[in-house]
Amino acid sequence: MGRDSYAVEVEGVAKRFGPITALDKVTLRIPRGEVFGLLGPNGAGKTTLIRSLVGLVAPEAGTVTVLGQRMPQLDVLARVGYMTQQAALYPDLSAEENVRFFGAISGRVDGVREALELVDLWDRRTSVVATLSGGMRTRCSLACALVHKPELLLLDEPTVGVDPQLRIQLWDRFRQMAAAGTAILISSHVMDEAERCDRLGLIRFGRLLAEGTVGELKAKAGVERLEDAFLKLSEVSES
Amino acid sequence: MSAHRVRAITRRLLQQFRRDRRTLVLLFGAPLVILSLLGYLLRGGGDVPKMGVVNLDGSGLGSVVASALESSKGVSASPMSQADADARLRSGDIAGYVLLPSDFSVQSQQSRSIAPEVHLEGSQPGLSQSILQAVSQSFAALAGQAGGVRFAPRVTFLYGGPNFDTLDYFGAAFIGLVVFFLVFVITAVAFLRERGQGTLERLMASPLRRAEIVLGYMLGFTVLALVQSAEVLAFSLLVLHVHNVGNVALIFVLEALMAIAAVNLGIFLSMFARTEFQAVQFIPLVIVPQMLLAGIIFPVSTEPGPLQALSHVVPLTYAVEGLRDIMIKGADLTWSSLQLDFGVVLGFCILVILAGATTLRRRIA
Numbered sequence: 367m368g369r370d371s372y373a374v375e376v377e378g379v380a381k382r383f384g385p386i387t388a389l390d391k392v393t394l395r396i397p398r399g400e401v402f403g404l405l406g407p408n409g410a411g412k413t414t415l416i417r418s419l420v421g422l423v424a425p426e427a428g429t430v431t432v433l434g435q436r437m438p439q440l441d442v443l444a445r446v447g448y449m450t451q452q453a454a455l456y457p458d459l460s461a462e463e464n465v466r467f468f469g470a471i472s473g474r475v476d477g478v479r480e481a482l483e484l485v486d487l488w489d490r491r492t493s494v495v496a497t498l499s500g501g502m503r504t505r506c507s508l509a510c511a512l513v514h515k516p517e518l519l520l521l522d523e524p525t526v527g528v529d530p531q532l533r534i535q536l537w538d539r540f541r542q543m544a545a546a547g548t549a550i551l552i553s554s555h556v557m558d559e560a561e562r563c564d565r566l567g568l569i570r571f572g573r574l575l576a577e578g579t580v581g582e583l584k585a586k587a588g589v590e591r592l593e594d595a596f597l598k599l600s601e602v603s604e605s
Numbered sequence: 606m607s608a609h610r611v612r613a614i615t616r617r618l619l620q621q622f623r624r625d626r627r628t629l630v631l632l633f634g635a636p637l638v639i640l641s642l643l644g645y646l647l648r649g650g651g652d653v654p655k656m657g658v659v660n661l662d663g664s665g666l667g668s669v670v671a672s673a674l675e676s677s678k679g680v681s682a683s684p685m686s687q688a689d690a691d692a693r694l695r696s697g698d699i700a701g702y703v704l705l706p707s708d709f710s711v712q713s714q715q716s717r718s719i720a721p722e723v724h725l726e727g728s729q730p731g732l733s734q735s736i737l738q739a740v741s742q743s744f745a746a747l748a749g750q751a752g753g754v755r756f757a758p759r760v761t762f763l764y765g766g767p768n769f770d771t772l773d774y775f776g777a778a779f780i781g782l783v784v785f786f787l788v789f790v791i792t793a794v795a796f797l798r799e800r801g802q803g804t805l806e807r808l809m810a811s812p813l814r815r816a817e818i819v820l821g822y823m824l825g826f827t828v829l830a831l832v833q834s835a836e837v838l839a840f841s842l843l844v845l846h847v848h849n850v851g852n853v854a855l856i857f858v859l860e861a862l863m864a865i866a867a868v869n870l871g872i873f874l875s876m877f878a879r880t881e882f883q884a885v886q887f888i889p890l891v892i893v894p895q896m897l898l899a900g901i902i903f904p905v906s907t908e909p910g911p912l913q914a915l916s917h918v919v920p921l922t923y924a925v926e927g928l929r930d931i932m933i934k935g936a937d938l939t940w941s942s943l944q945l946d947f948g949v950v951l952g953f954c955i956l957v958i959l960a961g962a963t964t965l966r967r968r969i970a
Contacts, residue, residue: 420810440812448810454803471811510807 372431373398373518373549374419379428381414381572388414390572391428396551398517401544403563404553405596411572412553413451416520419551420448433517444472447516451523453503455495461506462491465513472514481509484539486532501528508536512543519543519550525559537562557593568599575599627883635889642897642912649909654732656682656739657690657702662709670705670721673743680739694724694763697942700732700906701725703740703758718755719744727762728933729904730774764934769848776847777932778901778925781860783837785867785921786892788830792871793884796822801880815965819958823868830864851931855938859931862950863924869957876964895921920953 374396381389388411396402404412417423418430421438435442455464465482469475482488485505495503508524519540525533540550544564552563560566561580568575568583576583576599580592587595622628660671674682685693690702704722706712713719723740725733737760744756765773799805808818838857841847849856874891878884897903898912899921905913916922927946930936936943 417810422806422809440814442812443810444812446810448807450803450806452803454807456804457802468807468811471808471813473812 371397373400373433374402374551375429375431376415376419377429377431379415379418379425379430381418381423381425387572388423389418389425392569392572392574393428394567394574394577396549398549399544399547400564401540401550401552401562403560403566404551404569405555405557405560405566406553406569407555410569412569413522414572415569416448416522416551416553419518419520420446444514445517447511447514447519449508449511449519449521449524451526453500453507455503455507455510457496458494460492460494461487461498461502461509464495464506465509468510469513472516474514477513477515481513484512484536485509486535501532504528505532517548519548521550521552523553523555525554525556533559557591557596561592568596570600628886631886631890635893639889639893639897642894645909646897646903646912649912652907652910653679653681654700654735654907655698656680656736657685657693657699658682659687659690659702659704660684661687661707662705663707664710666710666713667705670703670709670743674703674739677739677743679735679742682739690724694726697726697906699726700729701736703736718757720757720759723758723760725760725762727765727769728774728929730765730769730771732904732907733762764850765848769933772845773848773933774929775901776841776845777849777929778899780837780841780847780856781863781924781928782896782901782921784830784834784860785863785924786888787833788826788864788867789871789874789892790885790888791829792822792826792868793875793878793887794881795826796872796875797878797881797884800875816962819869819872819962819965822872823865823958826868826871827861827865830868831861834860834864847932849932850935851933852937855931856928859924859927859947859950862947862954866920866950866954866957869954869961872961873957873964876961895919898922899925901925920949923949 372395374394376392376394379389379392380387390411392411392415394415404415406412414423418425419432419437420443421430421440424438430437432439433442433445456467459467462478462482465478466475469478469481479488482491485508487502487505487509490498490502495506498506504524504526505528508521511521512519525536528536540552544550552559554560563580565577565579566583567577576586578586583595583599584590584592587598589595589598622632656674658671658674660667662668671682671684674680675684685702687704690699690704693699694702702724704724706722709719709721721740721744723737725736727733737758740758741756760767762769799808834857838853838860842849842853870891874887875884878887898908898916898919899905900916905916905922905926908916923946927936927943927950930940930943930946938944938947
């Protein structure tokens with residue numbers, strides 16, 4: 367079961383949309399219990415990579431294996447949580463009804479309260495989503511992604527519009543989940559967020575340019591700040 | 606009030622439409638399609654109602670009336686025996702027949718009042734009207750030979766009756782129609798909203814099967830559609846007193862089948878629209894031609910030949926015919942015509958369910 371210790375295994379995955387190369391032979395492994403940050407500018411291929419993990423993008427080449435299952439495979443998705451960039455919720459339903467629905471389609475509704483408390487929305491659980499603020503919707507969307515206690519959590523820019531205090535709270539929770547064995551893939555273009563990850567992958571023009579811990583990346587680029595490391599590593603691979 | 610600002614809005618609007626090819630095609634294409642269809646329906650030299658002439662009168666006057674009818678432009682009359690006429694009336698082949706009794710000549714010369722028997726099929730008021738008109742005109746041909754004769758036909762109806770009016774005729778069709786179209790629009794819009802708000806993406810990233818999504822949608826909207834069907838039916842029968850001699854449960858089952866078909870048609874067609882706005886555009890494209898062709902307003906039997914063929918491909922035609930057969934003629938499932946209607950509607954249901962499920966899969970993969 368050695369292979370199964372990886373939550374995500376991406377081997378040489380390529381995908382084009384017309385003339386645009388969204389993913390260019392990406393290879394990536396994320397072990398269970400790791401918080402992996404996918405760092406890159408807008409349009410770099412972060413979202414495409416995440417969508418390929420849940421079978422929403424069919425790669426033209428390469429293989430995707432999630433929790434030991436070769437994708438696409440529907441049943442394994444019950445053990446995966448996916449939070450889209452846009453807060454994808456039913457505006458006419460209350461926060462609790464939304465969370466309960468997404469729990470139900472993944473087969474678990476016992477974690478509704480826990481999920482809502484985690485994102486600090488338990489007191490607003492009866493509020494209809496249309497009346498919630500942008501930040502609250504993002505939090506509600508996050509609660510929907512983790513209500514079924516997934517073994518792999520995919521978060522596409524999860525902390526946009528979340529205030530700093532709650533961000534710290536969420537990161538504490540991500541850490542706890544990781545400690546319990548959940549692998550978490552977070553995409554972001556915010557550097558200070560990236561510094562909290564166990565390992566980082568730098569992605570640009572659909573290519574995974576570099577991969578490693580924050581320290582490793584800084585050392586590799588020979589710079590002090592992660593931002594500079596990102597810029598430098600991008601230049602190197604372009605030339 | 607600033608002309609610049611107003612112009613900015615107008616300009617932006619036109620720019621948006623220039624990008625939206627589909628809307629443009631619809632805006633300028635749909636009216637032509639609909640008007641052509643309507644023009645062809647009304648002026649395309651459609652068939653006139655068929656009727657029979659049963660002439661039992663051996664001598665002169667009967668044949669004068671008969672030949673006047675046979676040369677009439679408003680109906681297509683042909684001579685036949687009474688037994689034949691009765692059978693063809695029952696099968697819906699003719700819309701009515703006139704019976705000229707053996708003492709017709711004697712009667713019209715002596716009593717100064719002619720009372721021919723006119724037997725009407727009765728389920729389509731428009732056709733009945735044409736026949737009565739043609740019959741009364743043909744009797745004007747007698748005026749020269751039997752001046753001052755009063756014309757008082759004795760009319761009998763196979764279905765409906767003298768009080769059977771236009772609402773009774775349209776009511777039966779509209780009971781199904783209202784449900785079909787409202788359910789279609791609501792489903793299409795709801796499904797597009799699911800796509801627009803991103804929740805469809807989430808559903809696709811869950812262990813849900815496509816068939817489960819389609820089935821879940823179908824059941825949810827079917828609950829709504831059934832309540833609506835029951836409401837429409839109850840209102841039509843109890844408040845409007847729309848003519849009904851058939852089994853209410855049978856009407857409801859046919860309505861329910863149409864509702865299920867509408868739900869799935871909504872899911873299927875929503876795959877071809879990106880926005881709710883575009884979904885609404887399916888109304889003139891999908892719904893209006895169906896309304897014109899399904900025999901709701903213009904009876905299929907009097908349409909121009911090629912359109913009749915087209916009408917027989919439109920599933921709604923069978924639903925409308927089925928509802929009318931039940932409500933006006935009291936048809937039940939032992940009637941082969943009703944079996945056909947139910948069969949076609951059921952087949953259409955299955956077809957759109959499959960279509961909905963397959964397109965959903967294709968769009969996501």
